[in-house]
Amino acid sequence: MPKETLQKIKPAKRDKLLSEAARLFAQRGYAATDMAELASRAGVAKGSLYNYFESKQELYLYVCRQGLELSRRAVYGGLDPAWDVYHQLEHIFRRGAAFVRSHPEYLLLYLNVSAAGMEPFAEKLSRQVEKHTADFLKARLAEGVAQGLVRADLNVNQAAFWINGLYIIFMASLVSRHFQIRLREYLEIKGRLNMRAIDEQLTSTIALIHSVLRPAAPAPARRGRR
Amino acid sequence: MPKETLQKIKPAKRDKLLSEAARLFAQRGYAATDMAELASRAGVAKGSLYNYFESKQELYLYVCRQGLELSRRAVYGGLDPAWDVYHQLEHIFRRGAAFVRSHPEYLLLYLNVSAAGMEPFAEKLSRQVEKHTADFLKARLAEGVAQGLVRADLNVNQAAFWINGLYIIFMASLVSRHFQIRLREYLEIKGRLNMRAIDEQLTSTIALIHSVLRPAAPAPARRGRR
DNA sequence: CCATAATGACTGACCGGACAGTCATCATAC
DNA sequence: GTATGATGACTGTCCGGTCAGTCATTATGG
Numbered sequence: 001m002p003k004e005t006l007q008k009i010k011p012a013k014r015d016k017l018l019s020e021a022a023r024l025f026a027q028r029g030y031a032a033t034d035m036a037e038l039a040s041r042a043g044v045a046k047g048s049l050y051n052y053f054e055s056k057q058e059l060y061l062y063v064c065r066q067g068l069e070l071s072r073r074a075v076y077g078g079l080d081p082a083w084d085v086y087h088q089l090e091h092i093f094r095r096g097a098a099f100v101r102s103h104p105e106y107l108l109l110y111l112n113v114s115a116a117g118m119e120p121f122a123e124k125l126s127r128q129v130e131k132h133t134a135d136f137l138k139a140r141l142a143e144g145v146a147q148g149l150v151r152a153d154l155n156v157n158q159a160a161f162w163i164n165g166l167y168i169i170f171m172a173s174l175v176s177r178h179f180q181i182r183l184r185e186y187l188e189i190k191g192r193l194n195m196r197a198i199d200e201q202l203t204s205t206i207a208l209i210h211s212v213l214r215p216a217a218p219a220p221a222r223r224g225r226r
Numbered sequence: 227m228p229k230e231t232l233q234k235i236k237p238a239k240r241d242k243l244l245s246e247a248a249r250l251f252a253q254r255g256y257a258a259t260d261m262a263e264l265a266s267r268a269g270v271a272k273g274s275l276y277n278y279f280e281s282k283q284e285l286y287l288y289v290c291r292q293g294l295e296l297s298r299r300a301v302y303g304g305l306d307p308a309w310d311v312y313h314q315l316e317h318i319f320r321r322g323a324a325f326v327r328s329h330p331e332y333l334l335l336y337l338n339v340s341a342a343g344m345e346p347f348a349e350k351l352s353r354q355v356e357k358h359t360a361d362f363l364k365a366r367l368a369e370g371v372a373q374g375l376v377r378a379d380l381n382v383n384q385a386a387f388w389i390n391g392l393y394i395i396f397m398a399s400l401v402s403r404h405f406q407i408r409l410r411e412y413l414e415i416k417g418r419l420n421m422r423a424i425d426e427q428l429t430s431t432i433a434l435i436h437s438v439l440r441p442a443a444p445a446p447a448r449r450g451r452r
Numbered sequence: 453c454c455a456t457a458a459t460g461a462c463t464g465a466c467c468g469g470a471c472a473g474t475c476a477t478c479a480t481a482c
Numbered sequence: 483g484t485a486t487g488a489t490g491a492c493t494g495t496c497c498g499g500t501c502a503g504t505c506a507t508t509a510t511g512g
Contacts, residue, residue, distance in 0.1 A: 005487070029342035031257050035472065036490095045489040050473065108342060114404035115341035116255035116334060122404040130411040158430045161412040162392060169391035178340035178348040185356040186387040204384045212434055231461070261498060262464095271463045273500080282498065 002062055006052040017042040017052075019105075021063045026108035030060055030118065061124060064113070067106035068129055074099040076136070085144035085213070089163070090206050096171060097202060104175040111176055133164055144213065151215040159213070166205055174198070228288055232278040243268040243278075245331075247289045252334035256286055256344065287350060290339070293332035294355055300325040302362070311370035311439070315389070316432050322397055323428060330401040337402055359390055370439065377441040385439070392431055400424070 006014060020042040024033050035056055039046040053059040075096045079088055100107045110129070113122045137160035144150030173183040180193060187197050232240060246268040250259050261282055265272040279285040301322045305314055326333045336355070339348045363386035370376030399409040406419060413423050 008487085025342075027342060029257075031255075032343045034470080046472090047474080047489050048487080051487065056472065111340065112342050114337065114398070114402045116251075116253060116338050117258045119403040122407060126404045126407040127411060130408045134412045155430060157413050158427055161409070161427065162395070162431060162434060164412070165392060165395035166388060169388070169395060172340070176340045176348075177345040178352045181348060181352040182356045183387070185353060186360045186390070187383050201384055201387065204381060205388060208388060208438055212438055235461080260496085272498090273463055274461075276499065277461065 001058055002053050003051065009052075013042075013044070017044060018063060018066060021059060022067055022105045022109065025060060025063060026105035026112070029112055029115070030056075030121070057120075061121065064109050064121070064125055067109050068125070070103070071099060071106045071110075072132065074103075084147070084149055085140045086149070086210055088140055089209060093167065093170070093202060093206055096167065097174065097198075100171050100174050107171055107175050111172055134160055137163055141213075148215065150213045154213065163209055166209070170202065170205060173201075227284055228279050229277065235278075239270070243270060244289060244292060247285060248293055248331045248335065251286060251289055252331035252338070255338055255341070256282075256347070283346075287347065290335050290347070290351055293335050294351070296329070297325060297332045297336075298358065300329075310373070310375055311366045312375070312436055314366055315435060319393065319396070319428060319432055322393065323400065323424075326397050326400050333397055333401050337398055360386055363389055367439075374441065376439045380439065389435055392435070396428065396431060399427075 021038055024038050024041065033056075035049055036046045039049050049059065053062065075092055078095070079091060083091070112118060113125055138156050141150060141154065141156045141159055145152055145154060145156070169179070172179040174180075183189070183198075183201075184193065187201065189197050247264055250264050250267065259282075261275055262272050265275050275285065279288065301318055304321070305317060309317070338344060339351055364382050367376060367380065367382045367385055371378055371380060371382070395405070398405040400406075409415070409424075409427075410419065413427065415423050
């Protein structure tokens with residue numbers, strides 16, 4: 001999607017440009033990001049941006065897709081297929097939280113595609129993003145059901161939907177001002193957002209998922225931990 | 227917050243202006259909404275807008291606050307304090323869904339405060355919005371615990387947080403393009419977003435909440451329906 | 453009851469700043 | 483020497499906010 005020129009420049013320069021773009025777009029949003037300012041922050045002339053990309057839109061899309069790819073690798077990398085559903089879910093939540101804390105910009109980009117006026121981008125990005133996660137969650141849940149680790153009467157699609165919903169809300173609470181304020185209001189955190197409360201909420205969310213998925217009465221009662 | 231002039235004009239005119247503003251701001255977002263277009267849609271001159279409000283910001287804030295108040299009344303109105311937690315929760319989810327379907331603009335306004343660049347508005351709106359819901363949910367859950375309808379070991383704050391999280395994600399799926407696409411991906415809906423699937427998801431979400439809140443083994447097993 | 457005056461809501465042309473995208477010119481590498 | 487990348491002044495457009503003037507309504511006074 002970008003012009004060939006982008007591939008020909010020094011990788012360091014390209015990385016600087018792309019990461020600076022991710023940060024700016026994430027912080028200010030698409031419309032409010034000024035191409036001139038982005039250029040100057042990336043140590044590049046404004047004209048050069050148009051040597052690399054056809055337009056602001058194209059640059060934005062590229063940055064988003066790259067961010068999503070990075071996030072995916074960070075979160076789903078290191079998963080062992082031998083682990084059971086519960087272990088894999090916990091891994092994803094914890095790796096996700098860690099990645100989002102170190103690279104909030106990519107989650108902010110994701111959250112921004114749901115904003116007003118971003119529909120053209122949602123049309124181009126949302127399906128492919130969600131498809132991966134949806135397929136993954138459904139597959140793991142189905143496996144769990146087959147293994148008797150997950151209650152057999154579970155509607156796998158519906159469950160995947162709300163598990164991922166909890167994931168989104170939780171991660172959003174780490175990076176979006178609004179959701180941070182909301183988190184503090186619910187958990188009655190007075191001072192800075194401390195890691196303890198966040199970790200407790202994460203643990204309680206995972207416990208919640210466990211308790212809903214686990215088969216009712218006589219099933220194997222051992223917890224699905226490592 | 228608006229100027230006195232706003233109170234002196236014909237109510238019909240004022241209502242037209244405010245509802246048109248809500249729709250435009252919701253659809254386009256704050257920055258992309260053009261005061262001239264808003265004026266013309268409302269059948270008013272651009273200059274008049276500045277007779278009613280000091281600035282675009284003030285108008286936006288006013289519209290948001292009004293929308294939140296309307297939403298609150300629509301969703302929390304008609305609650306009977308005699309109902310148990312489960313009944314009240316179900317009522318809120320169903321009334322919320324109905325209201326959001328008939329007035330998507332107000333939920334869109336809410337969702338937009340979490341977008342990039344909206345932090346100044348989040349600072350002014352989020353706390354007060356979330357406080358009401360948070361207090362309500364916590365109070366109902368605490369009552370449920372006291373009555374033995376809710377498991378005693380529940381952390382009320384944490385539970386209120388994720389119950390509301392499920393609410394937000396679900397409602398967002400009704401109005402935001404991104405979340406609509408996501409919903410269809412998860413539930414594998416091929417054609418139009420049909421009400422059946424949405425209603426099933428709503429029912430399953432409520433069932434999920436029930437199953438997590440309900441006391442474990444020997445408690446009263448009757449469901450908390452009307 | 454009418455004529456004149458006062459009020460203040462209404463209007464839209466206008467201003468200034470911001471910003472995406474262009475392009476003529478310059479630098480560099482081979 | 484030429485081809486390709488780099489540059490930033492420039493252009494056209496858009497938009498928030500202003501303000502000088504208009505006009506409908508109401509108040510006054512004879």
